[in-house]
Amino acid sequence: MATYIVESYAVDSSVPDQRERAERAAGLGPGIRYIRTTIVPGDQMLLHLFEATSSEALQQAVEAAALECDRIVEGHGSRGANLRELSVYANQRPGARGRAAESPPPLAGGPA
DSSP states (O other): OEEEEEEEESOSSOHHHHHHHHHHHHTTSTTEEEEEEEEEGGGTEEEEEEEESOHHHHHHHHHHTTOOOSEEEEEOOOOTHHHHHHHHHHHOOTTOSSSOTTSOOOOTTSOO
């Protein structure tokens, strides 16, 4: 199954209502799983994360649930230590001990 992000900008209804609609969308199509909603208040944006068999199946479920949607994009992410490594990198400052701030850390399993 692929991972998709349903993006909603300048949402007209409340965040709890949109989260409920996202959960409802998962029950309206086979092979669709709601993971979570991320709120970006400074941009008036909601990002709903789903796993689905296809973007078309997800689009149909989103429409049936009346979930506000500006676009659906396929996403790729990482888990575990990679996220910790990236957060350490993001908090480094020039001149800090260790890896230079201009060089991102290598991802686990990737080239060093």
